Amino acid sequence: MDTEIIKIVLAFVVLINPFGALSLFLDLTRGYSMADRRKVARISCFTIFITIAFFTVAGSSLLQGLGISIGSFQVAGGVLVFLIAxxxxxGEGNPVKPDQENFDVDHIQAPASMGAAVVPIAIPMMIGPGGISTVIIxxxxxxxxxxxxxxxxxxxxxxxxxxxSLMMAGRISRFLGDTGLNIMSRIMGMLLAAVSIEIIVSGLRTLFPQLL
Known part of the structure; x- marks a missing residue:
């Protein structure tokens, strides 16, 4: 596995950060049977995979179709990722992902609808604009x-x-607690900052090859 693949795996782990969605997952699946909870987790994670695969294959063509240079998108995406970091x-979380408080979980019924597995659990709580931008970059x-x-x-x-992570949501939440999740978020933020600088520098090299 080369350096670029290692970077994107690191970016995926930090940006998707399933730990940030554990509380929402537990709230939305309260009262679900284990089979229904497992189904929600499967649909959510399949949605994440399809999103990553789609933008991996179509990302470059999408930029070309919109007339956006790769360098410009790298710099813009790097700045977005840096702000997230x-x-x-x-300790303020991901600014481009909605707060859990914005969702009225009481109006999402179980187990009749599995729509919550896609929105909001998968998109945007786990893979949001920052994650999609990184895949495209x-x-x-x-x-x-x-x-x-x-x-x-x-x-x-x-x-x-x-x-x-979703299937072990209850155990992880009890083990880490709010303090543990907060510490983990800060550590991931530090790693994400390093990734964002790499993206910005790569974009500047593309835009200004004579300067860098």
Missing amino acids: INMMN YSSQISGIWRVSAVIIAGLFISLFCYL
Whole structure:
């Protein structure tokens, strides 16, 4: 696995951050049977995988169709990811993802509808604008079936990690508590800041090759 793949796996882990959605998942699946809760987790994680795979394959073409240069999108996406990292290090969470308080969980019925598995659990609580932007940025930098496949496989592993996290949501929440989740968010924010700088520098190199 080369350096670029390692970077995108790290970015996936930090940006998707299933731990930030555990409380919402538990609230939305309160009263569900284990089978229904498992189904919600499966649908959510499958949605994450499909989103990653789609933007990995179509990301570069999407930018070209909109007339946006790869360098410009890298700089803009890097700045977005850096702002997310700063907020995470400040303990304020991800600014481009909605707060759990914005969702009225009492109006989402169980188990008749599984729509909540897609919105809001998968999108935008786990993979939001920051995650999608990062997928597009990295997909625009790679070529060849192997490297594209490697990113998609990385997305599969991240999706499985999210599934395991959701299925163990109760245990993780009790073990870490609010303090533990807050500390983890700050550590992930620090790692994400480093990733964002790499994205910005890569974009500047593309835009100004003579300067860098």
